Amino acid sequence: MSDGPRSDGVSPDDASDTRRQNRFGPSRGDLTFRAAFAVAGLAMTGFALVWRGLPQGPGGWEAIMISVVFFGGTLIWSLRRLIRRDYPDT
Numbered sequence: 001m002s003d004g005p006r007s008d009g010v011s012p013d014d015a016s017d018t019r020r021q022n023r024f025g026p027s028r029g030d031l032t033f034r035a036a037f038a039v040a041g042l043a044m045t046g047f048a049l050v051w052r053g054l055p056q057g058p059g060g061w062e063a064i065m066i067s068v069v070f071f072g073g074t075l076i077w078s079l080r081r082l083i084r085r086d087y088p089d090t
Contacts, residue, residue, distance in 0.1 A: 028087045031078045038075035041067065 026034070045067045055061050081087060 023088050025081070025087055028082070031082050031087055034074055035078035035082065038071045038078065041071035042075065045071065 045064065049064070055064065
């Protein structure tokens with residue numbers, strides 16, 4: 001193998017680093033805010049269930065499921081990126 005640049009534009013030094021940093025994603029502060037916002041949203045959904053009780057119709061269950069999927073997915077996505085340190089170094 002030659003020590004020159006590869007055809008895909010990655011230098012040989014960068015090729016050995018299997019974990020690549022994301023240069024254009026949200027910052028660590030953005031991810032932390034999103035995770036906190038998701039926790040607050042899930043807490044408010046839980047509070048609404050305790051306060052109002054379980055829904056009686058399909059529309060109420062649909063609203064709860066959309067809320068849980070949105071806030072839960074945001075929390076999982078944010079925590080995953082924070083744990084893997086997949087954010088740009090500023």
